[in-house]
Amino acid sequence: STPQSYFVATDVFDQFKDTNELTWVMNQKYRSADEIRELYPTIKDRFNAGSFPNDITQELQDLLQRHKGQPIIVRSSSLLEDSYGTSFAGKYHSYFCANQANASENLDSLSKAISKIYASVYSPDALLYRKKMGLLDYDERMAILIQVVEGDKHGNWYYPPIAGVAFSQNQYRWTPRINPDDGLVRMVCGLGTRAVNQTTDYARMIALSHPNIRPESGANAIQHYSQKKIDVINLKTNSFETQSITKILHGKLKWLRLVAMQIADDYLSKLITISPNIDSKTLVLTFDQLLEQTNFVSQIKRMLQYLSRHYNAAVDIEFTTKIEYKENKPIASICLVQCRPQSLRTENSPVTIPTDLHKTQIVFKSHGMVQDAQVDKIRFVVIVPISAYDSITDPTRKTQVARIIGRLNHTLREERFVLIGPHRWGSSNPDLGVKVTYADVHNTKMLIELVPDSGRKTSEPSYGTHFFQDLVEANIYPLAINLTQDEAYFDESIFSDSPNLLAKLSPKDASYADLVKIYDIQEITNGNTLSVVMVSSTEKSVGFISNTNKK
Structure with a gap:
């Protein structure tokens, strides 16, 4: 419908x-x-x-x-x-x-x-x-x-049980078993804004070829990467609001057991029955039973295939889903809200990480979901240090960091450069990442996110959000370096004795030199540049100093 x-x-x-x-x-x-x-x-x-x-x-x-x-x-x-x-x-x-x-x-x-x-x-x-x-x-x-x-009234709240965005081509596989031609869904409970906008929350990622294979495993990881907040319309205050799922979801919702499970003692269990006595604080949004007990997957696949065939191109759609019951059997009824051609990144040939790299050449390593890519001849590196950014107490200074990034994006428009910063680029909350938009970053070659080893804040690649689609269209590669992982690190020592070029390239921003650092790799390494190789099959990525004149 x-x-x-x-x-x-x-x-x-x-x-x-x-x-x-x-x-x-x-x-x-x-x-x-x-x-x-x-x-x-x-x-x-x-x-x-x-x-x-x-x-x-x-x-x-x-x-x-x-x-x-x-x-x-x-x-x-x-x-x-x-x-x-x-x-x-x-x-x-x-x-x-x-x-x-x-x-x-x-x-x-x-x-x-x-x-x-x-x-x-x-x-x-x-x-x-x-x-x-x-x-x-x-x-x-x-x-x-x-x-x-599309939605239903629940007391003072109005929202659909399920909403999200779906793509007929899945470019974000987390295992080789996933068939990209079957598509991808990014699903949330409530209004679909949390599926398409860049937030600090998580949506359920569903590979339609293998809907039960998640990017993460284990009860704690599934809980961590589950949706915590829900977007609703408050009928009493006449406004759009974001609320905690613990405030909105309760045991009287007939469809609750399709979207949520309960966690106790590091174990996730199905909701066998619905009861007003369910503790909402134990709920974890997994959508597992929706995928197992309803026709949602087959419906959305047919819809994507039909639309792709008539568009003669890959498509992305926004949708809502209503749960109806026939003889107590749940049936998913999907409502198509919007459809447009999908932006696709050109599929790259398989790449390999050089085996002869010396440790002194390596600037960073990462392990996580990536697309095959090799980005070479990067001359400038722009860094927003984690500790310096997190220590800012004045919100206006964090906002100003984003504006400085925007000015540097313009200044370096003819150069090959990458941006490296804390947490999540494009976050709607400047406390959880630099609040940039497309206009601030569209000239960079990569957006690299550093997840600190303190574990205080974490981040996921926001596949399927509008901000991520911006990166796809601009041919900008995202990469998250999770410093909590044993194999991941970012070695800043290469820059320790090098001049910060901020005052030279943007004199009006010189007072922010502790928060924004710019380095010329060619100048530091006597003519060499930075290369980054990302390998999807091994989920490994390496950034290293390469000989520009080699080959």
């Missing part, structure tokens, strides 16, 4: 700009990166203060009245974002409207959501992406898709 949907055509976008004297924003795409960033807050304010023509306002009022009390979601829908090879994943945001207030407030909320999407056409992320993809001269005319949110 598909949700009830309504379409606001592109001519309304043009009318909105004309009515509110905003046609001058058309020149935004030809400004410099710094000018685009500087002017965008003004553009957002002007669009937010805009109003719609009377006939459009009346139609929006009629729509809200028709679905009075039903939450809705407002999505972008443009020709460029859904074209082949350019998914624009995450460039334009979607907005939930709880639709629980009076008619005037509901209309204002819907109007503001549309105007925010209109303004995002001129955001740094969207414009710099268009520039990189050679799409700057195209006229991006924005349409709007308004959909009724």
Whole structure:
């Protein structure tokens, strides 16, 4: 099925700009990166203060009245974002409207959501992406898709039992047994935002060829890499919220045993019966019984195959799933929310790690899920040290680190460089990683994440999120170095006596030299560069100093 949907055509976008004297924003795409960033807050304010023509306002009022009390979601829908090879994943945001207030407030909320999407056409992320993809001269005319949110009411909360994103091609295999042609699902309980957005939480990864083979094993690991928070609509406060699963999930939910298990004494057990007395703190979201007891896997595979066949290309979709019961047998009913061509990284030939590397050549080693790749001739390394970043107590300084990375991304745009930083690049929470966006990193060759050996914070590669799709399209390779593993390490000694080039390359940021360090590998090693080899079959990666003139 598909949700009830309504379409606001592109001519309304043009009318909105004309009515509110905003046609001058058309020149935004030809400004410099710094000018685009500087002017965008003004553009957002002007669009937010805009109003719609009377006939459009009346139609929006009629729509809200028709679905009075039903939450809705407002999505972008443009020709460029859904074209082949350019998914624009995450460039334009979607907005939930709880639709629980009076008619005037509901209309204002819907109007503001549309105007925010209109303004995002001129955001740094969207414009710099268009520039990189050679799409700057195209006229991006924005349409709007308004959909009724699929879900159910549970007290004051509204959410679907299951939602997520699925890909017809699985490029993120964690075992050679997985067939990439069968696809991949990234699944959560609640609204699907936690499956597609970059968060500090975890989604269930399902390889559709082998749905029961997980990336992790053991009860403790499964619990650690399980979803801890859930996105819902609070009908009482008329807002979108993120809550702990312990607050939302309870033993009266009939479908609970399909999505959750209980943990006790390091052992995971099925929920045999549903009872109000279940301790929500013992619940672990695994979705195992959903995969075993329902037709979800076969349904989603058929859906992906059907859509791929008619698109004549790999696709990615967003979906929700409702659980229905027929003679007490659970049946998964999937609702297709969105579909677009999937962005695919060119499959590389198998690579091997050189066997003659001397220990002094090796900068880092890692063990974990990767794609076959070899990135050579890296001249500059930009490092955000873990200890220095974690010691920042002023949130504005952490935000400033992200802005410095963005400026260096522009300064080094003609160079081959990598970014190495703590925890998770692109985290929505700056305490758990540098809060960068596509516009801040799109020129780098790799995004390398350091997971500290203290164990205080951990990270997973965010396969399937919009931020990860950005990396795929920009041909940027992600790599996580988990320093808790015996085989993994990052040797910073090679840089210990070398000059930090931050003040030279970005003089205005010189006071942040303890938080952002830039090194010229050629200068340090008398003309050599850094190479990184990642091998999927062994899940091993090595970064080493290589002779640039060799071969």
